[in-house]
Amino acid sequence: MEILSNLQKKDLKHIFHPCSQMKDYEQLPPIVITKGDGLYVEDEFGNKYMDCVSSWWVNLFGHCNPRINKVIKEQVDKLEHIIFANFSHEAAIELGERLTKVAPEGLNKLIFTDNGSSSTEVSIKLSFQYHAQTGNPQKKKFVSIDGAYHGETIGALGVGNMDRFTDVYKPLIREGVKVKGPNCFECEYGKTRDCCEAECFEHMEKHLNEHGNEIAGVIIESMVQGVAGMRIYSPIYLKKLRELTLKLNIHLIADEIAMGFGRTGKMFAIEHAGVSPDIMCVGKGLTAGYFPMSIVLITDKLYEAFYADYSEGKS
Known part of the structure; x- marks a missing residue:
């Protein structure tokens, strides 16, 4: 040595x-x-x-x-941290306002988290509790596609599909449902992303139609499966997924941790499909590595299911 x-x-x-x-x-x-x-x-x-x-x-x-160094130095001289329960601060409010302006339409509320994995955990819990509080307690399952990666905490591993991350922890994991997803490198229909109609969506379509009553949400990396090997797929797949999840009252959770903030040519990758999710996770580029922070953006409809007196058991 x-x-x-x-x-x-x-x-x-x-x-x-x-x-x-x-x-x-x-x-x-x-x-x-x-x-x-x-x-x-x-x-x-x-x-x-x-x-x-x-x-x-x-x-x-x-x-x-x-430019980033300058504003961080200015901020740390004003305030380094404040408890976020019943308190707030100017920088968080400004970030919330600016982020919701550039986010896909309808994502008006945000929850601060500290990394991509925890944003996945929050998304799953939100979706599960939303359905429980809106008369659909049977909706408890989460669906993802093969090759999915959504973080390395226990809940996030449950909706992931990368054996090298999950095998050791199988006894701890509550497994989500894995459905065959798009594979444009070896398309089973002999198509390419440029000319297909996302025929591969038939696998997801079949599963959601058969089991939609028990599914709370579908979580998917928008446009690109990063850890799976930069597997890029057609935005038509996302468009079809959004249409069907709306029809079946299933949350579409867009994982934009890796691809958000311009990496695919649009601010968020899901914008290539011209649709908006119910929940969107952002991180990584959110802070450019300066801080461990991520954010979960949600719709007003989701938010309103939690807006109630404590006596109603919602929090």
Whole structure:
């Protein structure tokens, strides 16, 4: 093993890195980054690297962006944090106002969460409780498509379909329903995204029509399944899914954690289909990596199901 710096020694003594096999660090010690500028980051030895993965897809505007740095410094001198129950603050209110202006039509309310996985958890709980409080307590199941990834907390793993993340935790997971989804790389109908009518939607259509009475929501990564290998599919699939979920009183939950904020050419990927979901999760590019934060946007209809006196048992 190569000679380690003092920082590398301290790192290996205390830090359990995610998505890593720590034993590999005996031969490949962690690269300790000390500063960043735009596309580049620099380690403690002065070596420069291009951050071509945008620090796990969060960094939209480059490291140490001067404009972002400036407003963060101004904010921290005014207020760093305040309890959000019965209190609020100017920055959160302004963000809410600006975000709802650019979000798909109808998403007027938002809930602050702290990462993509927790936004999935909140979405599932909201959908489940909404149906319970509006006369459909039998709607308890959630549907996703094969290759889905919606985070790594226990509820999020239940609606995911990536075995390498879920296998170990099977005894803990309440599995959602997985339906065959679009696969434009190997289209079973011999079509391409440019000329198809999302014939592959027939699998989802069949399942929802047969079991819609017990399904609370469908969660889907809009337009692109990221962790599955950047699997891009036709917006017609989303259009058909929106039409059917509306008909069957099933929530459409759009996971825009990775693809939101311009990554597909529109502010949000679902806009390519010209439709709006009932619930939308945003994160990553929301803060450009400066803070751990995500947001769940919902419709007024969902919000109103929770708007009641405490005596009615809604919260």
